[in-house]
Amino acid sequence: MRKLLIAALMVTGCATDTAGSVEFIDGFSPDAPGPNAIQFVIPPIRGIEPGADKTFCTYLDYRSDREVDIYDYTGFQSKAGAHHALLYAVENNAPSDTHICNEDDMINARYLAGGGADAPPQYLPEGVVIRMPANTQLMIQTHWINASDVPVDGQAAFNVSVEDPSPSHVNAQLFTAVNTMFTLPLGISSVHTACTVQQELNFFLMGGHAHEHGTHIKLTITPATAAASIIYDTAWNTDYQFNPPRNYYTKDAPFTMHPGDTIRVDCDFNNSTPSPISFPQEMCVGWGYFFPAVNEIDCTDGIWPT
Secondary structure, eight states: OHHHHHHHHHHHBOOOOTTSOSOOOTTOOOOOOOTTEEEEEOOOEEEEOTTOEEEEEEEEEEEOSSOEEEEEEEEEEOSTTEEEEEEEEESOOOOSOEEEOOHHHHTTEEEEEEEOTTOOOEEOOTTEEEEEOTTOEEEEEEEEEOOSSSOEEEOEEEEEEEEOOOTTOEEOEEEEEEOOSOEEOSEEEEEEEEEEOSSOEEEEEEEEEOOTTEEEEEEEEEOTTSOOEEEEEEEOOGGGGTSOOEEEOOSSSOEEEOTTOEEEEEEEEEEOSSSOEETTTSOOEEEEEEESOSSOEEEETTBOOO
């Protein structure tokens, strides 16, 4: 069944690299997709200039005429200047191109998968999936911070393993609590954000995120009717940018937050550069995957999305 489904999907899309038709930049070699997977590759992004901090949106010439469920995925990103790559389904009908992302790109965008240069594959719990809607276009967002003295080229790809939707599947989505309004002075400092949730969230995975100047991240949960508890308390290092420690839960025993509960994210930093640093060059994020859900929730600077 899965192999037949993949064959049907491949006919409708031309953003895959199974025929070797996509150009790869030097040093970028994503794994070949497995028997149940589709590979999506963006064209090279050339000449990301020194000092650049840019987020690009690349629209793919790919549409599926049916819903499919993603049950695991791997995101790949060339290493020079890489920060993250995200795969979205969007309700647009845009030409295949790459441009600096704007607000219109993210309206009606549904998160499908995420990764980075050194991010590991994401295996979803049995029966938990991320649904790719029918008749939507695919878009890959890539973020690049070129701290070198020379221009760099960038590229990203995703391998997504899919199967037919089933009534037994539970849809999941991404949650983030993020502070975007800080500036780190030279030396040691701290940043925090707090978010009061407005709906029940059942997490099967939770973690923190910072960049190379982070030294510690803590997630504290305060139920509306109980005392606070620390659920994530991690000494940070540079290697954790793309592969952070994670809290794992299960479909049958998730970590549940209820309306009125608060999640607080505390991040410590040591800015060893000659200048202050602001978001997004450095970040303080708590994140997780929750279910049941079809829409991503980003609680930004303490504001629940409407």
